[in-house]
Amino acid sequence: MSEGEPRRSIATVCLSGTLEDKLAAAAAAGFDGVEIFENDLVASAHSPAEIGARCRELGLGVDLYQPFRDFEAVPPARLADNLRRAERKFDVMEQLGCDLVLVCSTVSPEAVDDDELAAAQLRELADRAAARGMRVAYEALAWGRFVNTYEHSWRIVRRADHPALGVCLDSFHVLSRGGDPALIRTIPGEKLFFLQLADAPRLDMDVLQWSRHHRLFPGQGSFDLKTFAGNVLEAGYRGPLSLEVFNDVFRQADPGPAAVDAMRSLRLLEDQLGYPVAEPAPALSGYAFTELAADATTARDLTAALAHLGFAHTGDHRSKPVQRWTNGSTHLLVNTNSPAKRTAEGEADPGADRGRAAIGALAVESGDPLRSARRAEAMRSPILARERGPEEAGLAAVAAPDGTDVFFCDSGARDGWRSDFRDTGEPSASRLAITGIDHVSLTQPFDHFDEAALFYRSVLGLEPEEVTEYAAPFGMVRNRGMLDAAGSVRIALNGTLVRRGQWAPAVRDPQHVAFACADVLEAATALRADGAPVLRIPDNYYDDLDARFGLDPELLGQLRAHSVLYDRDARGEFLHVFTELFGDRVFFELVQRIGGYAGYGVANAPVRMAAHRRQRAAS
Template sequence: MRTSIATVSLSGSLTEKLTAAARAGFDGVEIFENDLLASPLTPEEVRARCADLGLTVDLYQPMRDIEAVPGDEFARNLRRARHKFELMRRLGADTVLVCSSVSPQAVDDDALAAEQLSRLADLARDSGIRVAYEALAWGRHVSTYDHAWRIVESAGHPALGTCLDSFHILSRGSDPKGIEDIPGEKIFFLQLADAPLLAMDVLQWSRHYRCFPGQGGFDVAGLVRHVLRTGYDGPLSLEVFNDVFRQAEAGPTAVDARRSLLVLQETVGRAALPEPVVPTGVAFAELVTPDAEPLTALLGALGFIRTARHRGKPVTLWEQGDARILVNTGPAVRRDGTQLAAIGLESPDPAAAARRAEALLAPVLPRRRAPEDAPLDAVAAPDGTELFFCATGRPDLPDWRADFEDTDPAPAPAAVRRIDHLALVQPWHHFDEAALFHRGVLGLHAQESVDVADPYGLLRSRAVTNADGSVRIALTVGAAPMDDTVHAQHIALATDDVVASARRFREAGGSLLPVPANYYDDLAARFEFADGELETYRDLGILYDRDAHGAFRHCYTRTVGRVFFELVQRDDGYRGYGAPNAPVRLAAQHAVRTLTGG
């Protein structure tokens, strides 16, 4: 199917919008009137620009407050329409969106609405234009899609059809099944938007909180299935605007948008993408650093042993149980301090995983590898983290370990068993995009978003996981842009005995994040502990949480650059990440930073 996007969905000047849409692979655009008005290009120039970029102009939008008005008002509206149809001719747009009226002048008279829309359609037909009439969820008299369709049907005009918008339909709670009663050829256009399920004024909801399909709570795919059953063969078009996208760069937003449509097309059986290949574990986490010393000292205290070095690059491998950390001191794209740069994901079929990622517009990373290296497929996540699809110790697949030569024997069975989860701070504009990426590209499941109070601002956090929890990634973002120097990425290491692991770490010279005594007084009030247990936690700075399944004990190292480590003990199927303790942890990290000036 053809895909389209409304220019209002992207930020910038009209030409920036068109370029971003074309680069992301859209076939066409809806031109939002205000974007044209504010552009120095003539309509002819816009038309030529679109043609150069391979974009069709699928819709001109919107015309408002046209129908069911007194005669003199309607005469003025026709005059306005005449101007706009001439403009559309110059622009090369053959369909115009007419929204149901919100004017106080409009009357509740379907027959009058049908008659006036017919007269508008007469005028349109003379210019080779089709009129797509859409019910706004907050329309004065017409606010549901079936009502708009009844008016269109009774008008019976060949140049008059309806436009369906998933937001207006699903936000009203209308049953989209009735769409199947509309002949496909009378559905002149289909606009798609998702939205989080908020109980709020629908106009505000629409204006500020729309998002791309799959990023919100609506069953947009279900609606599209109903539309396709009618025989509709127009484009799937995105009309999405929210306060965040308005500030984001148009290029990444357009890619995000198109990815959401590809996933949607796959869901409704209209796109043949490579199957998702869900990762089955974390092969490694790669840290880049200009100075390996502080990092390797920390790894050593955590019980990691350096077991191998890369044959051709300044990268060492540190292991403990199934936790593997690469320390890279070579040139990297982002070399402004110590940070988590890449994640190796165990993949049952790395090449297929990469093919799916590429089909879903993930930037494929150049390999820049020596000829003898094992092939390693990698793409960039929206936050820039490199994701490697790889295999560890499987005879049927090239092993990334083969690029390393052993330096020390593998360590004895150790306290840290594996990487429990990775926490990645997301750029402010790309939080919803990140969740969709990890779901759509990697086939992970996205959990509910939770709010976390930092002393200096609210954070939102959302985890994506595979079915058995062997891959868990926590995505975090500020509720608004903020100084995020304290919001480091982190690697959580799973241990069966966090107390023993924390003690060993401290004995090895490691320094744990101090936790205020008041926190433990509160734990004592909320839970019952064995004798001495709480004193141990207090001594080590271990935090405690409990959910319906089990208990969670965790503690934190100091931060090196923009990375810190967490030791976690997850008992009896505890599912969370200790979110109730996050405010205490964040306050403690701020306090340490203030003390050390770091």
């Protein structure tokens, strides 16, 4: 923990594995402390004393032991038993070297609605804790039987008035109920004993199930954690920022990367709160290039398609089998050096008999590439080591969660990335009215979706748009756009909600580069005349388009003739055309945004997927 940074903790329940796996992952990701979840300890073969020693060895404090349930507001006969249970927990905590226990507001049918009784019994518990040098943090569960708001838990703590009794705040329990975090500032800082942080998507469902299955790390969901945590800090809280996230996906994921994802989420939040954890992300000004990785055969198909799209082969890398293709100021690199990566690790690949192609790297134009690199490091995305030749640029790159490399470029610099290439001498004209890269669409396995959004948000400073879902031929698909402040860099994250097995033949997780085009209809006309591999869109689509929108017959006829797709939102219109699929998973798109259209044409994505499936079935 550096000077000026808060203490960072994580509840063991956030991570998958045995307690030993979890502690190792938390320490490796750089956490300062842990909340030990009782069930993790119960299943461990190590005694609490050994676990405590292990934590100290790993540099982890045991900041909280949890949860202790159904303690307060019970009839006197039950109190003795509850105090007996508490003493057993204190025994365990003593061995662990932990002095703070979490008590959740009761859900017991035995409890009564009596704040005075709850306060008196918690006072007695605090007395017992204090006698052993310990403290009690009382938390209002969102589904607590009588106490389910932090205001109520604070009233009881205030009434109990014991120095060893304070409040634990959990952002989920407050924000899921629409609670107002501003009132937190009315609680004295020294009575705020602990702070648990979790984000979540906005879901209209039973709050217990929402909490148990769908929490997310801060920055991945829809909660305003900056305001929430800001209020807690303003109240004078000086304890750890601790993550407590119950999530079905994280619970089954490798705990190593999950702990890094968790740490990144805290650093982004700290950044938002004004802690000096990272320099601000420099302004971006578009894509410098996108790199496709492919085998030699597929690379030939890709470059033939690029030629149709008006790109010229303008450069060759000085030391690697990488070609630069250029149309105006838009650059695509085609790399046949490394086999295209498959990100869906551990699954059989239905496209294995096809050539391989993938988006291997994105390069963004950064106002300050070195600062971008430092920010990435601060956000726990280490700079990748790269081999390079004597004349090559020292490009900084980091790896996104799905394995895509992200480069920070300053194309104007003398030693910019273009100096890595020998010019072929082939001229590059601006053709087909292509003006740049509109967006890059990256398909994520369902268990990397939220992690990927957080990565691009924290490292590049892109802001995520709302998650949309649509039904597609091979499963429900989630789509989330990410956009920089200037609107110059767009990434579309896509992925099926679930996926297992080998169905979805050859088109399971395509990726693509969408080029901005000033006149898609004209470009599509030229592509057709040129015999380009444009994806054929069926008549049924245009009949339906007509039924839905009642388009001008001439426009409809043109769209139909050239396989151009159409969408409309409140702000404008969208024309787009796709190429066929190359290798197992890459294609191109030309898009034209008319007016303020802000989407990605996802309404048309199922039609495109079915068409790619036909292309594959026919070949």
